Amino acid sequence: MKKFVFKKDKKHWLRMVEKRNDRRKESKNDKHLSTIGSKSLYANSKKREKVIMPKIVAPRIMLLKVSEYYNQFINFINDFERLCKKANELKFRFELDLSHIKEMYGDACVLFIASVDSMYQLYPNLKIKIRKPIKDITSRYDPHAVFCHLGFYKLFGLEYSADCSSENVVCWRYVTGDLADGQLTEPLMKTLNDMGINTKELYRSCIEGIANAVEHAYIPQIKSSRDVRNKKWWMLLAKLDGKLLLFVYDRGHGIPSTLEYTQDQKILKEIWKKLKQLVSPTKDCLYIKASMLVKETRTELNYRGKGTGDIKSFIDKTEGNLLRIYSSRGTMIYKGESTPSFCYDNSISINGTLLQWSIKLQDTI
Template identity: 25%
Template sequence: MKKSALDKDRSHHRAGVSRWLNEQERKFHVYGASSKSKKVRARSSDRRVKIFAPPIISIYDFNAERSDAYKRTMQFLSDIERNFRVNNCFVDFSETVTVTAAAIIVVYAAIEQAGVGRKGKAEIIWSKSDRVNRQLRLSNVSRLIRGHKISYALDSVINMPIVSSVGGKMSDDVVDFIQNRIYTDMSADIEHVYGDAVSETINNVGSHAYPESSADERRWWLLCHTIGKKLYLAIYDTGVGIPKTVVERRWFMEAFQFTYPQAFKNMLAENPEKETHLLSRIIPARISDHELIGMSMKGDVSGTKKEKRGQGSKSILALVEETSGGLLWVFSNNGVYRFDQVVNKPEMYPLPMPFPGTLVQWNIELP
């Protein structure tokens, strides 16, 4: 029986990995050296690092009863950050059976950032799951691990890969992709709504996520695709996080007083000599990250629009609220915000381990 193209591809890959391993072994072999020296060199060859991916790569399973997948995914990200810079390493997906799209964008970002300036070679060990391998290829994770340069031409692709960019350079391209490849009958009004949600989220990254970084360091990652009739879009950054930036907004104290009136009164009573705006430094110790994310989604409750920037969350929330089957997730630092259009009520949760940065994801049913 002839081998399928996939079997041939796997055979070629295994052969390539085997050749690479042999090359590494030869690098450490010293001809004519004493047996003691040979043993030392042999032990050195065993220092190749293998970074193991967990069976389930997901950020959704964070509840106490089933938080193992989330914790192991966070550990995987830490392992990438710590070990991917090491010369000649493997990223091993052999035991991975499930990868969620929200998690793969975070993994991509971790690999890209850890790979900056590295000189050694890295190789991927494929999963036993064809579906997982397809995700790794389509997202360009496999190419990124191997050190290939990733380029974008969104006008010529059917499936959008993960986009990595800074500033607003790619926001128009993303909206054009949604219009031309996914939502071909998009009206001017709908395009404006989508454009607002995408561009304002990207602008928030540039304005708030990296307060101490230069413009060319304020990187974000975006993933957009469809599953059936559902549009899925996620934007991720590795900045300081919403809970640390929302307290800096000019409307924050008024919003806090409106949302948590008793806590506000208690703080005033305990700190009678402090000016109101200085109390914002105390608030993060009083309320949790998921509550601070919830306040960021409400924005300026006074309606005076004191600060237009930082209100991009309102465009996203409106988009989810007004479309059938809308679902919004916001992961940041130690908290999660979730809004389901069917339930029409926000839910907020603490995370068992800190999330590195901020991920905003929305799912919308297409007509």
């Protein structure tokens, strides 16, 4: 057998090797491989390029009632929804990294579920890779178990399992619905009864108030840059630490946009006087505060007809109860008639309305 001998002219030899490699690269270019998520991407290029799958990372603490965490979380939700829209348009897959979550509270959890559910309603062909939360053995929180218990992963078409026997996990219930398909009160009352909560006391003051708030969230006359055709609501409930915790969220126009459509101008004029406003407020939180004064103002003006449920009246009954309302950029905290309410505007909109009740269980059983 002949031994292979290097040519003496090394420059000539290197040119031959370079030409051979160029021919191989051109052959690969003909494949037009351009799939996001693969290890490499060839698209009209002679060079081999490594492509990293786009990724969005959830914040470590998912919470709304602290301004720092509120801004982090709402920015995350907005970035997630923008990425979903882009992924749908350009047909690529991205990663949703939940591994950094250490603490997750009901207010942020219900909003996160609503966001994911809404994105799949708008873009049913989305392809999202999930990186699960990692359990911290030193913490009482287990976000992965909560997500499994609530059926969150099923929104992605995934079937994950976890130990959901912990009190901080099993206590949570998830309810959702569409105003076009039926009323809010029926599934809510069924869930409360299953939890052993006496709905008789809650019905007029709380449950009917929730139904009215959600019903007024979607008004066709109001123009919006967001897609609000899907008239859904999402709710989380729990019996925890001696209290009933209830969170209900809608992705409607928000109280600051809907109040002047749902209320008589004469009523609003009286409310602006009570709030010492000469004209309509410029702050979202003042619109929320105004919405809390509607029922008593209607009564003062002797309006007839069926009264509506008052979302704050149940809070008045016992010290320690709390109502927190987020709508658009505004936030209001109500602890009863004897305590001054506290309201403020956030820098970012919540893109809808979130009502949160914290009610002592002995008041309802």
